[in-house]
Amino acid sequence: MQGFGILFAGVVSLVTLLAFRPLILSNSQNLDYVWRIIIGVDVQGNVDKAAHNIKFALEQGKYIKKGEIESEYRIVIQKATWKDFIHHFGQWENGKVLLGTSVTWFAHDIAYYGIGLNNAIILEAIGYVKTDDAYQSLFNISIGNIVITLMGTIPGYWFTVFLVDSLGRKYIQLQGFALLTIIFIIIGFGYKEIITKSIPLFIILYSLSQFFQNFGPNATTFIVPGEVFPTRYRSTCHGISAASGKLGL
DSSP, rough: HHHHHHHHHHHHHHHHHHHHHHHHHOOOOGHHHHHHHHHHHHHHHHHHHHHHHHHHHHTTTTTTTSSOOOSSSSOOOOOHHHHHHHHHTTTTHHEEEEEEEHHHHHHHHHHHHHHTHHHHHHHHTTTTTTOOOOHHHHHHHHHHHHHHHIIIIIIHHHHHHHHHHHHHHHHHHHHHHHHHHHHHHHHHHHHHHHHHHHHHHHHHHHHHHHHHHHTTTHHHHHHHGGGGGOOHHHHHHHHHHHHHHHHOO
């Protein structure tokens, strides 16, 4: 759902800008209301979800009498300890799996957030938002983000949804990394020539990078750590892998 979240963010930005257009054109200081509303819309949903989760946790079991529920079978799961964790992942055949999920998430996030957090700067660099008008500049950025999301992010996400079981996690992740490497090499070494001769080509390459991030490691780095570890370590290892990714951020 990350792709739809990115799309929703662009739509909220665009709608808010359009709603405040008369005020912004009369006084650019009114842009202060716009960014507050955009952030507030995102925060409100998270606050509501957190409140619901807390309420659920506090009320869980509140209306069940002691001894009312009896289990015919008791499932005994080995309790996880740090000593056992170190022993388990100290063996190379186990440790290499955790190393693999951590390093791939780290490597991916360097590129993903390095590009994703700078969409506006990239759009400005290619001349898409080149204007002295504050409203028009932000309007162009919002449209640009929406177009990139629709061209690359969301299609890549759905390709993964439909093909992840038939092609496999490993294949999607490897082809994603391989194609992203090729695309970034082309953009990196040919940047000046590309933006000088063909802005549409740059946009296509940039959108393809978004596509193969989502039809690739941006999806699989989330999926794989939730499937490859023993139950008692799964959440811990997923957390370690995700934390490694944030080091890349």
